[in-house]
Amino acid sequence: MAAGRGARTIRFADRVRPMPLNTGSVPLLACDLGFMSKEGLDSSTSQFDGSPQAIEALKKGVVDMVQVNISPVVEEVAKGAQFRVVWGSLHGNPLKVAPSATPGVGIMLVSSLKLSKIDDLRGAKIGISLKGATNHFAVASLLRKHSIDPETGVRWVEGGTPFERVNKVIDGEIDATWTTSQTLVLFEDKKNAFRILADTKDFTDAGGMAFLVVVTRAELVEDEPQTVLSAVKALVKAAREFSQDQEAWVAGVTKRRPEMSRDSIVWAWQQSRGHWPVNGRLDHDMVEEVVSTLAKSGQVPAVPSTAVRQWVEMRFVDSALKELGEWP
Numbered sequence: 360m361a362a363g364r365g366a367r368t369i370r371f372a373d374r375v376r377p378m379p380l381n382t383g384s385v386p387l388l389a390c391d392l393g394f395m396s397k398e399g400l401d402s403s404t405s406q407f408d409g410s411p412q413a414i415e416a417l418k419k420g421v422v423d424m425v426q427v428n429i430s431p432v433v434e435e436v437a438k439g440a441q442f443r444v445v446w447g448s449l450h451g452n453p454l455k456v457a458p459s460a461t462p463g464v465g466i467m468l469v470s471s472l473k474l475s476k477i478d479d480l481r482g483a484k485i486g487i488s489l490k491g492a493t494n495h496f497a498v499a500s501l502l503r504k505h506s507i508d509p510e511t512g513v514r515w516v517e518g519g520t521p522f523e524r525v526n527k528v529i530d531g532e533i534d535a536t537w538t539t540s541q542t543l544v545l546f547e548d549k550k551n552a553f554r555i556l557a558d559t560k561d562f563t564d565a566g567g568m569a570f571l572v573v574v575t576r577a578e579l580v581e582d583e584p585q586t587v588l589s590a591v592k593a594l595v596k597a598a599r600e601f602s603q604d605q606e607a608w609v610a611g612v613t614k615r616r617p618e619m620s621r622d623s624i625v626w627a628w629q630q631s632r633g634h635w636p637v638n639g640r641l642d643h644d645m646v647e648e649v650v651s652t653l654a655k656s657g658q659v660p661a662v663p664s665t666a667v668r669q670w671v672e673m674r675f676v677d678s679a680l681k682e683l684g685e686w687p
Contacts, residue, residue, distance in 0.1 A: 367586050368401040372422040374413040375488075376406035377520065378615045380541040380627035382448060382598070382635050383571050386426045388611040389597035397596075398589035408520075409492035417442075417576065424575045424590060428493035430658050432574055433650050436670050437663040441577035443672040446591050447641035448571035450634050453563070453649065465559035466569065468498065469543070470535035471528055472554055477505045477561070484514045486524040486536035493569045494537040496658040497562055503657055504565040528553050540630060544623050566656025572641070580672055591675040595639050595683060601628075602635035637686040640676045643667050 371390055378387050389395055390402040407413040410427035414435055417425045426448065436442055474480065480502065487495040499509035507513065516533050522545060524536040529552045543550070562569075573594065580587055601608040605628050612624050646667050653659045663670065 366396075366399055366401045367583070368403060369395060369424060369586065369590055370403050370405070370422040371395075371590075372405045372407060372413050372416055372425045374407055374410040374425065374427045375521075376408065377522075378406070378612070379539065380544070380612060380616070380619070380624060381539065381631050382450075382601075383426065384608070384612065384615075385448060385594055385598045385601065385636065386424075386573060387615065388601070388608070389593050391614065392597070392607070392611050394593040394597040394600075395590065398593045400586065400589050400593070409488040411489065411491045414574075417574065420576075423579060424573055426571050426573050428569050429572050429646075429649065430493050430496055430569070430653050431491070432572060433653060433659045433663060434661075436665060437659065437661045442574050443577050443580045443670055444572045444574050444641065445580070445587055445672050445675050446573040446594050446636075446639040448573070448636045448639070449641075450636055450638075452642075452645055453570045466497070466537065466539050466562055467543075467555050467559065468501065468535055468557040468561075469525060469528055469538055469553045470556040471531060472552070474534060474554065474556060477501065477557055478507075480505075480535060480556075481507055481512050482514070483534035484516050484532075486516045486519065486527055486533040488519075489517045490515060497569055498537050500656040500658050501557055501562060501565045509657075525553070541627050544626055545619075566652045566658060584675075588675045588678055591639065592679045592683070595637070595676070595679050598636045598639065599686065602632075602637055605629075638676070638680060640673055640680065641671055643671060643673070646671050 371386055373387055378384050387404050390404050395402040405422060407416065410431045413425040413427050414431055416422045418440065432442060432444060485498060487498065502509045502512065519527065521538050521542045525538055525542060525546060527533045528536055529549055535556060575587065608628055609624050650662055654662045
């Protein structure tokens with residue numbers, strides 16, 4: 360949907376394809392469904408096979424904003440990248456995982472039936488998108504907690520979509536892979552062909568956290584603050600509408616994911632209730648604790664020397680919420 364002649368085009372990218380059936384869908388659907396255009400921005404979208412690829416596109420100026428996992432952003436900032444986190448796709452504190460009312464919801468490690476516990480992963484073939492991606496680091500943290508060396512104790516198999524990797528587990532091509540409940544809904548008729556070896560709490564206890572942030576270059580923040588503010592407002596408004604209007608989200612997802620049944624999409628929306636990033640604000644103290652946890656678990660190699668407040672730029676969220684109000 361076009362904003363009008365002469366409007367600034369924001370090139371938005373996500374770190375995964377196909378689009379996930381959860382709250383991580385907000386940026387792409389905010390572009391698709393006109394939230395950006397209502398804020399005076401034209402938009403284009405692209406998708407990559409992992410956060411490292413999306414971040415590389417941002418560094419090269421191929422895109423203006425990316426939604427990626429927090430850990431590779433921390434790693435790049437520690438290397439000196441001039442990035443700014445301007446929005447957080449989470450609701451609540453990722454360091455405090457509340458027990459799910461529905462078993463098997465969230466992130467998890469699924470395995471073949473021949474494995475019965477995490478210790479059985481020694482020597483296993485583990486499917487990931489690519490080394491350096493968040494799913495790789497998260498599983499590596501889990502392995503370390505169970506005294507398995509992620510460098511020598513397992514064999515990493517890179518490539519494929521989340522759907523394809525779960526199929527490889529079922530077919531016996533790999534032994535395990537990191538995935539989400541939104542992907543597993545596609546395997547309802549094969550749920551007896553794999554095992555959930557670890558769940559969200561297991562990953563969190565191991566320091567293998569993963570939550571999404573929207574990142575841009577410092578140059579855009581400094582040169583075009585109104586563009587950044589407009590984009591952030593669009594994200595907040597989109598997240599709020601999707602949190603309340605099931606049909607609006609289902610309609611948007613259906614266009615992006617025509618292979619999905621309506622029942623599966625509705626189920627995914629129901630599982631996302633209470634988790635929509637309706638404010639998008641990241642608490643700086645929480646981010647500092649997250650960075651420390653990621654470093655201790657080995658998910659990132661070093662803590663940035665730059666203070667969190669310098670690269671987690673919440674003034675745009677604050678301005679948006681001053682106008683739109685803060686939601687609980």
